[in-house]
Amino acid sequence: MSVYSVKEAYYTLQGEGAQTGRAAVFLRFAGCNLWTGLERDRHKAICQFCDTDFVGVDGEGGGKFKTPQTVAEHVQNIWNANATGGVPYVICTGGEPLLQLDDLLIAELHRHGFEIGVETNGTVNAPYGLDWICVSPKANAELVQTSGNEIKLVYPQSLAMPDRFADMEFEHFFLQPMDGPEIAQNVEAAAQYCMKNPKWRLSLQTHKMIGLP
Numbered sequence: 001m002s003v004y005s006v007k008e009a010y011y012t013l014q015g016e017g018a019q020t021g022r023a024a025v026f027l028r029f030a031g032c033n034l035w036t037g038l039e040r041d042r043h044k045a046i047c048q049f050c051d052t053d054f055v056g057v058d059g060e061g062g063g064k065f066k067t068p069q070t071v072a073e074h075v076q077n078i079w080n081a082n083a084t085g086g087v088p089y090v091i092c093t094g095g096e097p098l099l100q101l102d103d104l105l106i107a108e109l110h111r112h113g114f115e116i117g118v119e120t121n122g123t124v125n126a127p128y129g130l131d132w133i134c135v136s137p138k139a140n141a142e143l144v145q146t147s148g149n150e151i152k153l154v155y156p157q158s159l160a161m162p163d164r165f166a167d168m169e170f171e172h173f174f175l176q177p178m179d180g181p182e183i184a185q186n187v188e189a190a191a192q193y194c195m196k197n198p199k200w201r202l203s204l205q206t207h208k209m210i211g212l213p
Helices: 039-044 068-082 103-111 183-196
Strands: 004-013 023-029 063-065 089-093 115-120 132-135 147-155 169-177
Touching (some): 063 068
16 A cells, blocks of 8 residues: 655645646655755755755645545645636645656546646656656756656756757746846846747746745
């Protein structure tokens, strides 16, 4: 029996990429294969710039779930408590969601009427049946998921520059400025790159701008 460890689950608007502005339940799975999530380990992590808390199951709507049915019911309850009409949408994120998101859970979320998006670092092959695949490559991590709906590259990463990914099989190509103390410079650099290379489009974290989680 699978046990799904969920850091948090909450209702908001997607703030990034091609689905910006769409209402969704964010289902954040605990755990990642590129960093433990503990500050003491950041210096030796494969991805050192992550700003997301994915440790434990103590966030809003978090917990351990013993079956796909209980996860799907939890997601549905969150949607029903906040939304009226529209196509229910769940975004599976992390950490790295594909360490836990499996065929059984995908089938159960679909049975409950949800379209399913995933935000992955691309180091794990995506299972069949997902409705939207967003890949966010990280420098020094082997990329195995080289196709999907969108690639959303945090910029700049000296060992993961856009031209490395420009010929991969994605419908949308986004640069997202790296958050942190140099965000203003990173926004300017990403904007300039997109202007010179119009295959790429600028993605900003609009949810942070308007105070949504």
